[in-house]
Amino acid sequence: MTELPSADFSAVLQRCGIELPALRGTDLSVRSPIDGAELARLAALPAAAMPAVIDAATRAFKQWRLVPAPVRGELVRLWGEELRRAKADIGQVISREVGKIVQEGLGEVQEAVDICEFALGLSRQLHGKTIVSERPGHRIMEQYHPLGPVAVITAFNFPGAVFAWNAALALVCGNPVIFKPSEKAPLSGLATFKALERAIAQFTARFGEHAPEGLAQIVLGGSDVAEALVDSPQIALVSATGSTRMGRAVGPKVASRFGKRILELGGNNAMLVTPAADLDLAVRAIVFSAVGTAGQRCTSLRRLIVHRDVKQALLDKLLKAYASLRIGDPLQPATLVGPLIDEAAFKALQDSIAQAEQQGGKLLCGGQRVLADQFPQGFYVAPAIMDMPAQTAIVKHETFGPLLYVLSYEELEQAIACNNDVPQGLSSCIFSNDLREVESFLSAAGSDCGMANVNIGPSGAEIGGAFGGEKETGGDRESGSDAWKQYMRRTTNTINYSRELPLAQGIQFG
Incomplete structure (x- = not known):
């Protein structure tokens, strides 16, 4: 084996934007499955701090939803560029932290690049239908509007790509994101997220107030941090990837508060x-x-x-x-x-x-x-x-x-x-x-x-096709095709441009 010196891996992390001294703590011990070596020891965010994180996303939503979708698309375009530039380094972080071979680590970063490109094109295609009305002088149309803060909870095996699948679409659709990576792969999650932070900095320099504080946040921690996201009525959509057992816990909690969910669970x-x-x-x-x-x-x-x-x-x-x-x-x-x-x-x-x-x-x-x-x-x-x-x-x-x-x-x-x-x-x-x-x-x-x-x-x-499965896999879809609709709320509008007020179904009233 050609051992990569720890000093060299620290340099890889730094190039990815990860400053370990600022993240150091005693809560999360991150070990490489390659040889069991400890890669980092990180501090977890206390669950008590989660309301402030969620409030920041809620405030950001009120601004971000008003930014034109093609302008929001510019942000994911910049993210894709940052991911492409850092592909080799992020791929190496994934390989060391998750144990994927080099080609698969690089392939995962490419998935993130690809979904950014998909979302960029999507930013000019968030359109609904025009529907004929049974009433003269009337028109019916559908619109898709931003939904609200989106929580993305990922598993260890795809620590970067799955976040990107969700975040690129959520951002283009007008929603802030809160990312909770797996405790087994926080460095990979951080490397992918830091590329997004760099893109936000470039976007802000160009558009100023269009990139509100709290637009994208990452929280490191355990199940208590995830539960705070799942339980919060301010989180409009929870996208969670993991075991069927996890889904059985998350699904009912989100449903009990009438939130939306995307569950990607087991496969056989x-x-x-x-x-x-x-x-x-x-x-x-x-x-x-x-x-x-x-x-x-x-x-x-x-x-x-x-x-x-x-x-x-x-x-x-x-x-x-x-x-x-x-x-x-x-x-x-x-x-x-x-x-x-x-x-x-x-x-x-x-x-x-x-x-x-x-x-x-x-x-x-x-x-x-x-x-x-x-x-x-x-x-x-x-x-x-x-x-x-x-x-x-x-x-x-x-x-x-x-x-x-x-x-x-x-x-x-x-x-x-x-x-x-x-x-x-x-x-x-x-x-x-x-x-x-x-x-x-x-x-x-x-x-x-x-x-x-x-x-x-x-x-x-x-990434062009919708990803997901039926039965205990969860029944939801993410990534391509029309999966974007899950990140938005749909309204049906009826417009009367006549001088009369006919009722539907031919009802006569008064």
Whole structure:
């Protein structure tokens, strides 16, 4: 391993705008999953300070909502430029703090750049409809207006991109943002946020009063800080990414005060491989989807549903590919699989493997800890493949790690039913060159997931499409398409330009 000296990493943080002495405290110990080394010890914001943070966002909203949307778009354009300039440094922070390989760390920053570009274009397209009226001399139209302060609560696995997905849209739509990053990845969150702060400074220099104080804030802390955002009636929208368990706590609280929410929760994503599939193409997709980010994406491939006629041929190719995987320091260019985030993740993986074996599964490869001598405090694991006789209870459970279950089927309807027979409904895919099979999978009777792909894996979504899933995944959408509408309130306006006052439905009154 080529160790990056701590002094050099401090320089990376400084270039990202992170001054550790000003953030130092005893509350949050930030450790790298690469080797367990402590990267920083940070102070958490007391929950008692949250009302002032929320009040500042509320005041900022009253000013920011009046700024023309194309002018607001200029801010996200500047943010995108700052992210692009700092891409290498922010990517390295993500890799060191989360354990992603270099390419994935850089890819995450690029996602943030891409959503800024998307939001810039969106700033001139926040339009509603004109609707014909049944009454003469009347017109109906819809408008979208800014909603209010938006809280963004992120998970460790995408500490920069998910904040950017939400913040770029929220800002363009006229809303201030309060960012609460995961306690496991605060430095990555800070690096992404500092780029936004630099953009706000440039925007303010150009437009002056158009960038109010409190427009974008970051709060470091634990669940008490997150709960203050979730519980506050001043927070118009809570966007929270995490486990289904977290969503069960957040969702009802926001609903009880009639707030809006975007929940991005668990995924148990499947790939169907039919006899009409290009097996070599499928293998490439399986490997990236199942072992990328060490299986710690919400869109990671967890279930491989293969037709019995091609199962063995596919497994032979897949086992050969898994045997060649380079596991190790994610900062090394040749590495393909980095570490799990921590020991708890490793133990959860081991528990799932044990349960799968108890439920009739056969471990075909992997599952064991590796590189323990080199990284005593790093939890690296060989990606595992488990052949299952049926979709048992453990298969329906999301294990956040590189564990791939393999199931077989005979009829396509059976495979689709297997795809759908889990509590989660995020992403799915089919590998087939048979048009009938593909269209059946994409039809109303096909995959019940929020995302259904053909001849690509379930992970690696582009920002142009709406991201999200059904059932226990949360049912909400963020990022592209018309997800922006969630960050705004809609009004229906009826305009009478006649000299009469006819009532709808032909009602005669008086």
